[in-house]
Amino acid sequence: MKHRAFALGLPVLAVVFILDQWTKQIAIDALSDPARYIKVTPFMNFVLAWNPGVSFGLFQGQAPWVMIIGTAAITIGFLVWMWRTRDRVLGIALAMVVGGAVGNLVDRLRHGAVTDFIDLHVAGYHWPVFNVADTGITIGAALLLIDSLFGGKKTSR
Template sequence: MKHRAFVFGLIVIAVVFGFDQWTKQIAIDELSNPHRVIEVTSFMNFLLAWNPGVSFGLFQGQAPWVMIAATSAITLGFLIWMWRTRDGMLGIALALVVGGAVGNLIDRLRHGAVTDFIDLHVAGYHWPVFNIADSAITVGAALLLIDSLFGGKKSSR
């Protein structure tokens, strides 16, 4: 049972990673030459942005190898946690975080920065531009928080 949950988690990682990389490549192809913005709705645009930092542009001044090493270490820790858990929902949460982290890690290795392209805005306020990997990490982190608050004893940490 435990290994079946881990294999399912690996599938979730692969799907998140694949969808993230596919959408980023489309964004690069369609939005970079010439640089343009595509209005999708009255509150969402697609535009190409490069983020050398982490979420919301934090830590942009760090050396790239620091970001790559930190992401790799955290990802490995989450994979070990995912291997050890028997809780399916916790495994999915960890897989979402890992899939997103690997997607952004590959961007850092390939481009030196993370490819962002989803721009949400309301009344002149723009949320920081993000991507599918960021969304998976956010959903996974929210599920981890919910599990830590309400999961009780069924979660293995």
């Protein structure tokens, strides 16, 4: 079946997106009024942060429509790639990236910035605050990299 990877990827995409939006709403409700943080472990807090940029706060000075159009264009490209591939691992990896990208895109459209809330830290150093969508994008990108390095010779058509 030609689009088996796409059919397998769609539920993964949906889970990443739904889990992302659900956890972001919980974070907004729990952390915004009054503003506070919740210590979860000695190395992790939940704290509400709004990111108008992309990963790690890059490109914060860009106009919001540039971020929205750029994200939408990349997402469409990845969806086409996901549709065309027959490789299941590649389909799942692309679905994770797209699910996360759509989750963050919805935030930009609703709030003008991405909702971040997971704060990892060690020895006074804090990793940039992130969310479930960012985790999906990162895991998906890692799978893409691993597949490209060790997946062997494959065709996308």
